Amino acid sequence: MNSNSNNSSTVALPAAETMRAALRQKITEGRLSPGSRLFDKVLAEEFGVSRNTARDALRLLTTDGLVVSIPNSGSSVRILTPADIRDIYSARRLIETGAIAQSSTASDELLQKIEVAATQSEQYVEAGDWNKVGTSSLSFHRSIVQLTRSQLVDEFFTTLAAQLRLAFALMPDESVFQVSWVGRDRNIANLILSGRREEATSQLIDYLNESEAQIIDGVRNTMHSRSVMDGAEKAS
Known part of the structure; x- marks a missing residue:
């Protein structure tokens, strides 16, 4: 009986991890x-897993800071919240500037990823596909992080990138927000690729600040608007 229980856990965990990664x-x-x-029932049907596995995936996403679960x-x-944004950006400054410092020993393959990601963002801007601009911008910054050649750091930043996307979504107009950063991504890419690490780091710090x-202001405005709407609904 214990053996069957252990086997079940062994199977469920990878399934929950896969579902977590997909979400x-x-x-x-x-x-x-x-x-x-x-909803665990809906997710279980979508992914073809048990509801227990769906709940496990949601628990993992809660640990990642991407989902909140309230009993019943x-x-x-x-x-x-603004505090969440500050925490995310503190981590970004530490990780991304540290990654640039390691670019002198990066492989051509890793450096090429930076060029490809920057170019992709520019192409999506030309196409007016703002949702993909946001996604490719995150890919660009992940390509910088990958200069660390650390799987642990890369995995951490993958979760951080998802948190960032939640922050982007709170901006009043994501297209206006995104377009202002693509040219700066290109400048940072060019500086890294030409070995001008100090300049790249300086521009990146200004960029992140x-x-x-901007995001904190956007989040505060969104929170204020929701508070006003909630107050109006209660008054009516």
Whole structure:
């Protein structure tokens, strides 16, 4: 009996991990927005797994800071606060600047990923596909992080990127927000690829500081608007 139980756990865990990765990718691609309800029964049917496995995946996403679960109320995609944004950007500054410092010993393959990601963002801007601009911008910054050649750091940033996408979604107009960063991504890419690491780091820090401030303002405006709407509904 114990043996069967252990085998069941062994099978369920990879299934939950796979489901977690798929849902995290949906968030990163902007296909699951903040506040979206997540029902284990619906997810189990979508992924062809048991409801227990779906619950395990939701628990993993809760640990990732991407989902909130309330007893007897269910789960939903997390809505970030200004404090969450500050925490995310503190981590970004530490990881991305450290990655640039390691670019001198990076392989041609890793450096090429930076060029490809920057070019892809530019192509999506030309096509006016703002959802993909946001996704490719995150891919660009992940390509910088991959200069660390650390699987642990890359996995951590993959979750951080999903959290960032939730932050982007709270901006009043994501297209206006995204277009301002693509040219700066290109400048940072060119500096890294030409070995001008100090300049790349300086531009990246300015970029992250400005991005953080804009997103915090956007989140506060969204929170204020929702508060006003809730107040109006209660008054009526």
